[in-house]
Amino acid sequence: MGSLIGLGELIIQLAKSRGGGAIGWLVVYSFFRFLHRMNPKILCSRKILYHVEITVTQACTLRCSHCASLNQYFKNPETFSKEQVCNDIDILFKEVKFVVMCRFLGGEPFINKGLATMLQHITKYKKKYGLLGITTNATVVPDDNLLLAMKEAKVCVRCSDYGENSQKLKELCDKLSEYNIPFEIHRTREWRETHKPVKPNAVDGNENWRRCYKYNNCRVVKRGKLYYCVFLSNGEDLGVFPYNSEHGVAITNDMWEYLSRKKPFPACAYCGGDGRVLEPAKEQAKAPLEYINY
Numbered sequence: 001m002g003s004l005i006g007l008g009e010l011i012i013q014l015a016k017s018r019g020g021g022a023i024g025w026l027v028v029y030s031f032f033r034f035l036h037r038m039n040p041k042i043l044c045s046r047k048i049l050y051h052v053e054i055t056v057t058q059a060c061t062l063r064c065s066h067c068a069s070l071n072q073y074f075k076n077p078e079t080f081s082k083e084q085v086c087n088d089i090d091i092l093f094k095e096v097k098f099v100v101m102c103r104f105l106g107g108e109p110f111i112n113k114g115l116a117t118m119l120q121h122i123t124k125y126k127k128k129y130g131l132l133g134i135t136t137n138a139t140v141v142p143d144d145n146l147l148l149a150m151k152e153a154k155v156c157v158r159c160s161d162y163g164e165n166s167q168k169l170k171e172l173c174d175k176l177s178e179y180n181i182p183f184e185i186h187r188t189r190e191w192r193e194t195h196k197p198v199k200p201n202a203v204d205g206n207e208n209w210r211r212c213y214k215y216n217n218c219r220v221v222k223r224g225k226l227y228y229c230v231f232l233s234n235g236e237d238l239g240v241f242p243y244n245s246e247h248g249v250a251i252t253n254d255m256w257e258y259l260s261r262k263k264p265f266p267a268c269a270y271c272g273g274d275g276r277v278l279e280p281a282k283e284q285a286k287a288p289l290e291y292i293n294y
Helices: 002-017 021-036 040-044 082-095 115-128 142-154 169-178 204-214 230-238 255-259 265-269
Strands: 050-056 098-105 129-136 156-160 183-186 191-194 219-221 225-227 248-250 274-278
Touching: 002 115, 021 040, 021 098, 021 129, 040 255, 050 082, 082 115, 082 219, 098 115, 115 129, 115 142, 142 265, 169 183, 204 265, 219 230, 225 230, 225 255, 230 248, 230 265, 248 255
Parallel strands: 050 098, 050 219, 098 129, 129 156, 156 183
Antiparallel strands: 191 274, 219 225, 225 248
16 A cells, blocks of 8 residues: 555656646546545545545525535525635645645635635645646636636636536636636536435435445535535535534544544435436526425
């Protein structure tokens, strides 16, 4: 195992020396994801995160009925201040040695007016991360100030293509091209009815965990805490399962033991897991959806 992580650290240094680039860091990301799936303690022992998502807002310009982030249930979604997010960035990079892929995520991140400041702030730590990204649903075109901040921060934008719901995809891509900001258009062929809150024990929490342990990439940073997945993060805010201190952890040295976990969280019994196949973003709710507090 030691030789593999040593090889991984060598790959990071090689990517840095050659200027990285989106494709290069995606190769590094794939290697470290492989290491994590073998044994998460391999990366945790070196304080390396292969993927983390920094939440900047729970608000979204769409209200997809089957959003895996549970944003469709928020009646009063929170958009986080630039001070709060910059503080999250500071405590994260104080604790980690390196993050292979770091993404700003919502909701729809472009609606947060402080995003340019957040991007300028995170570049203080540019030697401690590889690929810096933003994921958008292509319904908002950033203003010139934000586009300039994105260019200077060397952001790579992932534009989700939800067909007619991504109303400004072409306009957005044209603007990104104008500013020489790298981007990808992500066309998902299908969604699964994922993370739908369910009555406890209506699903096999252990099976949910086994599947997530193998495939889940979405470590979430929010309000000074780190969560193993977005269901734990937003589900805690919504109250779709009883509060349990196991679900999230303060971003301190304790988080490495949390990330090395090999057993289900209590909330896994409330997660619908992977359900029926759906057309991405097709069903849009007119108002926040209701859910049952179990």
